[in-house]
Amino acid sequence: xxxxxxxxxxxxxxxxxxxxxxxxxxxxxxxxxxxxxxxxxxxxxxxxxxxxxxxxxxxxxxxxxxxxxxxxx
Numbered sequence: 001x002x003x004x005x006x007x008x009x010x011x012x013x014x015x016x017x018x019x020x021x022x023x024x025x026x027x028x029x030x031x032x033x034x035x036x037x038x039x040x041x042x043x044x045x046x047x048x049x050x051x052x053x054x055x056x057x058x059x060x061x062x063x064x065x066x067x068x069x070x071x072x073x
């Protein structure tokens with residue numbers, strides 16, 4: 001669950017926004033360029049992704065677009 005495992009989705013209110021920060025570590029061999037970062041949630045018991053809903057154009061299956069990222073040399 002988000003927020004260091006302290007706030008499972010069953011506690012969330014409708015329209016509630018959470019900030020859950022994670023650091024991404026990229027390999028030195030990562031190819032420079034522009035990328036799109038997506039996130040998703042899954043059920044820890046079944047390990048299946050949870051369905052999501054929201055703004056059109058920001059969703060892809062069970063993932064939500066968060067932000068573009070740029071990898072530079």
